[in-house]
Amino acid sequence: MNKFRHEVSIEILVGLFMFTVLIALGIFTVVLSHDSIWKKSYEYEFVFTEVSGLREGDNIYLRGMSIGRVNQTSLHNNNVSVFVTLDVPLNLRNGYTIEVVNASMLGGKFLKIYEGPENAPALSQNITILGSAPVDVIEELSEAVNGLQEMINAVSEGQGTLGKLLNDDSIYNDFVEISQDVKLIVKGVEAGEGTIGKLLKDEAVYTNASVVIANLREISERLESGEGTLGKLMAKDGEVYADISTSIASVRSIAESINAGEGTLGKLVRDAKLYDETALLVEDVRAAVDDLREASPITSFGSVMFGAF
Amino acid sequence: MLVEAIWFMQFAFGKRSKHETVTQFYITGIKSLGVITVVALFTGMILALQTGLELRRYGQEVYIGSAVAVSMIREMGPFMTGLIISASVGSAIAAQIGTMTVSEEISALEVMSINPNRFLVMPRLVALVVMMPILSVYTNILGIMGGALVGTTQLGVSVQAYMDNATQFATNKDLYVGLFKAFLFGIVITTVSCHQGFMTTEGAVGVGRATRSSVIISFLTILVVGYMVTRMFYL
Numbered sequence: 347m348n349k350f351r352h353e354v355s356i357e358i359l360v361g362l363f364m365f366t367v368l369i370a371l372g373i374f375t376v377v378l379s380h381d382s383i384w385k386k387s388y389e390y391e392f393v394f395t396e397v398s399g400l401r402e403g404d405n406i407y408l409r410g411m412s413i414g415r416v417n418q419t420s421l422h423n424n425n426v427s428v429f430v431t432l433d434v435p436l437n438l439r440n441g442y443t444i445e446v447v448n449a450s451m452l453g454g455k456f457l458k459i460y461e462g463p464e465n466a467p468a469l470s471q472n473i474t475i476l477g478s479a480p481v482d483v484i485e486e487l488s489e490a491v492n493g494l495q496e497m498i499n500a501v502s503e504g505q506g507t508l509g510k511l512l513n514d515d516s517i518y519n520d521f522v523e524i525s526q527d528v529k530l531i532v533k534g535v536e537a538g539e540g541t542i543g544k545l546l547k548d549e550a551v552y553t554n555a556s557v558v559i560a561n562l563r564e565i566s567e568r569l570e571s572g573e574g575t576l577g578k579l580m581a582k583d584g585e586v587y588a589d590i591s592t593s594i595a596s597v598r599s600i601a602e603s604i605n606a607g608e609g610t611l612g613k614l615v616r617d618a619k620l621y622d623e624t625a626l627l628v629e630d631v632r633a634a635v636d637d638l639r640e641a642s643p644i645t646s647f648g649s650v651m652f653g654a655f
Numbered sequence: 656m657l658v659e660a661i662w663f664m665q666f667a668f669g670k671r672s673k674h675e676t677v678t679q680f681y682i683t684g685i686k687s688l689g690v691i692t693v694v695a696l697f698t699g700m701i702l703a704l705q706t707g708l709e710l711r712r713y714g715q716e717v718y719i720g721s722a723v724a725v726s727m728i729r730e731m732g733p734f735m736t737g738l739i740i741s742a743s744v745g746s747a748i749a750a751q752i753g754t755m756t757v758s759e760e761i762s763a764l765e766v767m768s769i770n771p772n773r774f775l776v777m778p779r780l781v782a783l784v785v786m787m788p789i790l791s792v793y794t795n796i797l798g799i800m801g802g803a804l805v806g807t808t809q810l811g812v813s814v815q816a817y818m819d820n821a822t823q824f825a826t827n828k829d830l831y832v833g834l835f836k837a838f839l840f841g842i843v844i845t846t847v848s849c850h851q852g853f854m855t856t857e858g859a860v861g862v863g864r865a866t867r868s869s870v871i872i873s874f875l876t877i878l879v880v881g882y883m884v885t886r887m888f889y890l
Contacts, residue, residue: 353674360681367789370792375830
């Protein structure tokens with residue numbers, strides 16, 4: 347009886363142990379499959395021209411959140427079909443992008459989904475979802491390094507402004523000369539030479555300037571107190587201004603009378619008859635003068651001849 | 656011997672063999688749990704500490720979870736289980752069968768028309784090929800727990816972060832390739848130990864030699880088979 351009980355207890359123990367471990371294996375399998383048994387999942391197919399080493403099990407990110415994994419990748423005609431399972435449905439809009447991105451500099455890839463601008467029209471669920479061509483960071487870095495190397499080489503060879511600055515001695519010499527010139531100028535100024543030097547060093551300039559300022563102040567004070575012609579013009583009582591205004595009004599009145607042909611001056615200006623008579627008078631005077639000029643030699647000769655007798 | 660034992664596996668839970676098979680399950684599985692628990696726990700702790708200290712130099716100690724889980728599931732779990740079982744169970748099989756051989760018990764069985772492969776090899780083979788993957792799962796779990804213990808107490812990695820990382824990089828392929836390795840190691844240990852037992856000569860000295868040889872050959876074969884399986888599935 348004891349032997350039988352011992353055998354049964356061994357069997358139970360072995361059975362329990364195996365059962366427990368098999369349950370653990372089941373849990374392990376579910377956890378490592380990365381599938382959500384209780385959650386609804388959504389399957390999609392993305393079509394790429396190239397996937398740059400994207401593999402089964404790689405993560406998929408939407409707005410920085412992991413939302414699923416790559417199930418399978420397969421070559422299809424000239425493209426690569428990437429089958430994915432997502433935890434959330436995709437609402438793609440015009441302008442969406444799906445990129446294969448490097449997970450780190452050491453390797454690894456993930457899919458980055460951008461659903462498109464907020465205000466863009468939504469796309470139908472039945473469209474073929476196209477992925478963007480992957481960006482090879484290493485290649486881009488290598489190109490940048492090559493560019494940098496070329497730039498350094500060009501600078502080393504003295505090409506361009508930077509190259510000349512670093513390699514051409516004449517620029518340095520010019521700088522030395524300029525600094526020497528500046529030094530000389532500063533020395534001259536310090537010694538009180540030239541206008542700036544005198545401005546800085548000569549006390550007389552300061553004194554003169556003070557006197558000029560004092561004079562200006564005195565003039566301004568006199569103007570303010572209404573002294574002299576300019577002072578009266580600027581006086582606050584407005585007497586001179588009123589006189590000038592009255593005079594201008596009188597001149598305007600005279601000018602209007604002349605313009606209207608009133609008085610002698612008005613007639614002179616406006617009456618055409620007086621102009622014509624004056625013109626005829628001038629012509630008569632000119633003719634009389636011409637006659638006199640022509641008769642002058644004969645008159646002179648007659649005077650001389652008859653004067654002798 | 657192996658082919659014949661595999662043929663007899665269909666009778667493993669028959670009326671005549673059931674008791675011996677269950678006993679071998681008990682010896683292989685339950686009686687090895689103590690040593691496997693300690694070895695698995697400390698293997699995980701050592702892995703976590705060593706990788707964690709290196710990763711800490713780069714501020715990446717949070718990744719010890721993935722390092723420990725992938726190492727344990729892919730390689731260390733089946734390998735450590737294989738070494739322990741070959742050293743404890745395999746050596747016992749070689750010693751037992753070796754003693755039976757030198758005392759001519761095997762010959763007596765044959766005289767009684769009892770096939771030694773069915774009576775001795777088959778129950779051990781069934782027990783090892785079934786128990787090795789199961790013990791390997793147990794080793795994996797304890798190894799990962801040991802890593803978590805070191806991660807949380809020594810390296811300041813939270814249990815949640817450790818477990819997230821541990822499950823992020825390990826896959827079912829890693830788990831089942833590891834279990835396949837453990838299954839093959841079971842076949843290797845049984846075959847080597849039983850063969851060494853049956854080949855024992857020269858009395859007690861021969862038994863000792865057979866035991867030693869079975870452990871050494873099992874160790875080496877486990878290493879080679881482990882490499883071959885890894886190469887087959889990952890290259």
